[in-house]
Amino acid sequence: MATKLPHKDVVIIGLGWTGSILAYELTGAGLDVVAIERGPWRDTATDFPPATAPDELRYGVHLDLFQRPAQSTVTLRNKTSQTALPVRQFISFLPGNGVGGAGVHWNGMTYRFSESDYQVKSHVTQRYGKSAIPDDMTLQDYPMTYAELEPHFDKFEKLLGIGGKAGNLRGTIQKGGDPFEGPRTNEYPNPPDKQPLGPTLFAKAAETLGYHPFPVPSANMSQSYTNPLGVTLGQCSFCGFCERFGCGNYAKSSPQTCVLPALMPRKNFEARTLCNVTRINLDSTGKKATGVTYVDQHGAEFTQPADLVLVCSFSFNAVHMLLVSGIGKPYDPTTGKGVVGRNYAYQCTSGVLVKLDNTLLNPFISSGVGGMALNDFNGDNFDHSGLGFIGGAVLQATQTGGRPITQINSFGDDPKWGAGWKKSVKENYQTIYALGTQGSVYPYKDSYLDLDPTYKDPYGVPLLRMTFDWHPNELKMSAFVTEKLADVGKAMGASRLAASSRKAPYSVTAYQTTHNTGGAVTGDNPHTSVVNKFGQSWDVHNVFVYGAALFPQNSGMNPTGTVGALTYFSVDAIKSQYLKNPGPLVPV
Amino acid sequence: MVGHILSRRHLLSSAALIAALYSSSASAAAISGQLPWQPDTNAMPPQVKPGTWAYFTPDEAAAVEALADRLIPADELSPGGKDVGVAAYIDAQLAGDFGKDTGLYMQPPFADGLPGQGFQSALTPAARYRKSIAALNDYCRKAYLGKVFADIPAADQDQIISKMEAGTLSLGGPNSKAFFQLVWQNTKEGFFADPIYGGNRGMAGWKMIGFPGARYDYRDWVEKHNQPYPLPPVGMADHPDWKSHV
Numbered sequence: 001m002a003t004k005l006p007h008k009d010v011v012i013i014g015l016g017w018t019g020s021i022l023a024y025e026l027t028g029a030g031l032d033v034v035a036i037e038r039g040p041w042r043d044t045a046t047d048f049p050p051a052t053a054p055d056e057l058r059y060g061v062h063l064d065l066f067q068r069p070a071q072s073t074v075t076l077r078n079k080t081s082q083t084a085l086p087v088r089q090f091i092s093f094l095p096g097n098g099v100g101g102a103g104v105h106w107n108g109m110t111y112r113f114s115e116s117d118y119q120v121k122s123h124v125t126q127r128y129g130k131s132a133i134p135d136d137m138t139l140q141d142y143p144m145t146y147a148e149l150e151p152h153f154d155k156f157e158k159l160l161g162i163g164g165k166a167g168n169l170r171g172t173i174q175k176g177g178d179p180f181e182g183p184r185t186n187e188y189p190n191p192p193d194k195q196p197l198g199p200t201l202f203a204k205a206a207e208t209l210g211y212h213p214f215p216v217p218s219a220n221m222s223q224s225y226t227n228p229l230g231v232t233l234g235q236c237s238f239c240g241f242c243e244r245f246g247c248g249n250y251a252k253s254s255p256q257t258c259v260l261p262a263l264m265p266r267k268n269f270e271a272r273t274l275c276n277v278t279r280i281n282l283d284s285t286g287k288k289a290t291g292v293t294y295v296d297q298h299g300a301e302f303t304q305p306a307d308l309v310l311v312c313s314f315s316f317n318a319v320h321m322l323l324v325s326g327i328g329k330p331y332d333p334t335t336g337k338g339v340v341g342r343n344y345a346y347q348c349t350s351g352v353l354v355k356l357d358n359t360l361l362n363p364f365i366s367s368g369v370g371g372m373a374l375n376d377f378n379g380d381n382f383d384h385s386g387l388g389f390i391g392g393a394v395l396q397a398t399q400t401g402g403r404p405i406t407q408i409n410s411f412g413d414d415p416k417w418g419a420g421w422k423k424s425v426k427e428n429y430q431t432i433y434a435l436g437t438q439g440s441v442y443p444y445k446d447s448y449l450d451l452d453p454t455y456k457d458p459y460g461v462p463l464l465r466m467t468f469d470w471h472p473n474e475l476k477m478s479a480f481v482t483e484k485l486a487d488v489g490k491a492m493g494a495s496r497l498a499a500s501s502r503k504a505p506y507s508v509t510a511y512q513t514t515h516n517t518g519g520a521v522t523g524d525n526p527h528t529s530v531v532n533k534f535g536q537s538w539d540v541h542n543v544f545v546y547g548a549a550l551f552p553q554n555s556g557m558n559p560t561g562t563v564g565a566l567t568y569f570s571v572d573a574i575k576s577q578y579l580k581n582p583g584p585l586v587p588v
Numbered sequence: 589m590v591g592h593i594l595s596r597r598h599l600l601s602s603a604a605l606i607a608a609l610y611s612s613s614a615s616a617a618a619i620s621g622q623l624p625w626q627p628d629t630n631a632m633p634p635q636v637k638p639g640t641w642a643y644f645t646p647d648e649a650a651a652v653e654a655l656a657d658r659l660i661p662a663d664e665l666s667p668g669g670k671d672v673g674v675a676a677y678i679d680a681q682l683a684g685d686f687g688k689d690t691g692l693y694m695q696p697p698f699a700d701g702l703p704g705q706g707f708q709s710a711l712t713p714a715a716r717y718r719k720s721i722a723a724l725n726d727y728c729r730k731a732y733l734g735k736v737f738a739d740i741p742a743a744d745q746d747q748i749i750s751k752m753e754a755g756t757l758s759l760g761g762p763n764s765k766a767f768f769q770l771v772w773q774n775t776k777e778g779f780f781a782d783p784i785y786g787g788n789r790g791m792a793g794w795k796m797i798g799f800p801g802a803r804y805d806y807r808d809w810v811e812k813h814n815q816p817y818p819l820p821p822v823g824m825a826d827h828p829d830w831k832s833h834v
């Protein structure tokens with residue numbers, strides 16, 4: 001039998017970005033908090049010091065810091081008529097593992113979605129009519145507005161020390177920032193960083209076309225910075241080993257560099273590492289959680305009783321936890337009923353390669369974010385009338401490294417091996433620049449998550465099954481924005497150019513993003529959402545869910561800014577309302 | 589499936605599997621009241637030294653050296669794949685976690701699936717090398733009067749590699765295209781990974797393209813657009829200034 005442990009006020013499943021913020025806030029409110037993390041402890045000095053961090057093979061190719069598929073993976077199929085097979089090796093998306101979660105090895109592009117993205121269904125209907133939304137698209141509004149989230153974005157950006165340039169300060173458009181952003185109360189806490197050659201050329205070209213380039217908001221420190229928790233980060237050295245790697249310079253915002261040094265000394269916090277939570281336990285009514293069950297690395301099973309269970313185990317892992325624990329009604333695509341697993345979405349990326357003769361791009365001089373972007377074709381920042389799609393993408397010129405095994409670009413007809421390959425690789429290394437788009441993905445009746453009938457993890461728990469494919473709306477969007485990006489590439493003076501927009505079917509064989517969203521959607525209607533606006537389960541009031549699983553659909557940008565804002569929005573309500581009077585924060 | 593209950597029996601049988609998921613040095617810990625700090629928790633990977641083969645038989649090693657030398661031939665840009673240690677690199681990898689698919693999801697049932705569902709082979713990379721090289725040498729013995737791949741002329745080796753790349757070479761069991769992709773990926777790794785892993789000797793791969801390796805700090809050069817970076821490459825355990833220049 002499982003060993004029953006002494007009671008805690010709060011148990012947090014997963015100690016990544018959301019888990020560490022919540023632990024800090026709730027220990028600060030005097031609660032006794034334990035975080036249970038399936039991966040190991042990780043810290044800068046011991047796990048990714050500059051001596052061993054710049055190892056492309058270990059971290060970039062063999063993915064040393066990531067979740068091992070053997071620990072847990074998902075199965076994938078494009079359509080319900082197919083048989084899902086396990087993702088045996090992670091490539092398309094790379095979930096984190098260990099203290100810090102994916103916050104250890106992310107890039108750090110920290111955006112806010114467009115103001116209208118949070119009310120996208122109402123907005124699109126109002127501007128283009130109901131018919132603009134395809135029948136099978138289950139688009140829906142967030143249950144709160146951008147204005148309600150704004151102070152929480154501000155708090156998250158200060159915690160991380162984001163560097164950037166405001167484009168809209170309290171309604172006044174600012175030169176050099178993103179004029180399409182929603183009004184911000186404050187400037188970014190840090191200035192934007194220096195720019196390497198590629199993004200500089202992109203920004204110049206974009207301006208000649210009348211677009212509005214701005215520095216990508218960055219979690220790579222442009223200068224040393226002390227955050228409101230009193231933790232100091234160092235300056236980014238453009239080391240070129242950022243995403244997939246830990247930062248040896250204390251320069252990338254992560255739970256390690258922003259939260260843990262302030263959290264760990266607290267006596268009312270405990271982190272339990274190498275312990276995998278297998279389920280949330282419910283009492284006999286099924287309406288209240290009693291705590292969690294977990295298995296340590298030796299296979300010993302424990303139950304941890306707690307008053308409050310916070311699911312912080314990353315997007316689709318959180319959905320998996322709800323499904324195996326029987327919390328909320330699983331979504332059924334044939335009836336459209338049920339909610340858990342509904343509205344799974346992703347990021348629709350595409351790219352343009354430009355050849356810039358006689359340049360030295362020095363691609364190895366790069367941070368995880370360093371670059372310029374434009375939102376002229378994102379969200380509803382442009383008129384979609386007659387285009388046949390809704391949504392859009394951020395167009396980006398970032399340069400995240402010149403790591404030779406994985407980051408050398410080439411055109412399709414360049415020699416693939418032998419002497420010809422050597423010659424072209426040497427030339428391409430300094431002259432081919434890769435531009436990219438990150439497009440929105442709207443939700444559909446047939447894109448969802450449920451439990452796989454065949455494959456199980458080492459604990460005997462069914463794997464999560466992902467049923468997902470690209471739909472015409474996203475493919476048209478991708479074709480459109482990729483063409484716009486190619487225009488900028490041409491204006492950069494490209495002597496050769498290759499544009500590749502997203503094509504169906506969805507495949508897990510190439511890295512796209514770890515921006516998996518939905519499945520435990522936030523909303524104000526229990527029939528179309530799993531949790532209320534505060535992330536609280538409609539069915540089990542002492543379970544709260546965090547992360548991108550909450551997104552009703554995905555916008556055309558990286559998710560973590562919104563993940564952070566939703567986390568602060570929720571914990572404010574827990575502290576100010578729930579703790580005084582535990583129960584549903586929104587009447588059902 | 590909802591409310592799935594773990595049986596004790598299942599736990600016992602899977603305990604070894606679960607333990608194998610974690611590195612041997614790390615152990616479950618309850619951490620409170622402090623930041624834990626243990627020196628050397630993340631050691632430098634061991635230096636792979638040329639000499640004896642850890643996984644390959646001498647015949648297999650000869651075949652991989654020959655493949656690597658055609659995929660990356662010696663010319664004025666760099667020494668060839670054989671001399672930069674690609675085979676030594678691949679050998680060490682196949683003897684280690686990579687060769688055993690450690691960490692990947694290897695539970696049955698295995699099915700071919702659709703291309704977009706990704707890798708679905710029950711065979712580990714180490715086994716795939718063993719089977720495919722044997723099949724490649726069998727093919728060559730038949731086509732080239734008893735000679736193995738390593739002993740046939742370079743032009744013929746190139747032709748065979750092209751056919752493998754296109755998937756038109758029939759090797760009996762093993763899929764020649766999949767084997768080409770595996771060898772080419774590993775060859776690039778052996779050319780470009782840090783020299784500590786046994787390949788990229790003399791940082792030949794990095795020098796060819798002008799990658800400075802593990803320098804880790806370019807603050808002074810970010811805005812020096814279009815200017816060649818002046819310093820030679822460094823590895824994690826290898827620095828040009830630490831060697832005599834005779």
Ligand SMILES: Cc1cc2nc3c(=O)[nH]c(=O)nc-3n(C[C@H](O)[C@H](O)[C@H](O)COP(=O)(O)OP(=O)(O)OC[C@H]3O[C@@H](n4cnc5c(N)ncnc54)[C@H](O)[C@@H]3O)c2cc1C
Nearest residue numbers: 014016017018038097098101102107108109277547558560
């Ligand atoms: C390579 C890469 C680049 C990225 N770049 C960006 C970017 O530029 N901008 C951006 O906005 N976002 C980016 N992201 C995404 C970003 O990292 C995530 O959005 C963010 O970390 C999510 O926070 P989280 O708390 O939800 O999950 P995480 O930070 O991943 O934390 C989840 C934790 O839960 C643990 N866990 C999971 N299951 C269990 C279980 N059953 N029991 C115990 N513990 C468990 C995991 O081990 C992990 O530590 C990137 C991600 C990756 C992988």
Ligand code: SF4
Nearest residue numbers: 236237239242247367
């Ligand atoms: S690019 Fe900057 S922030 Fe990223 S790992 Fe390197 S030094 Fe750290």
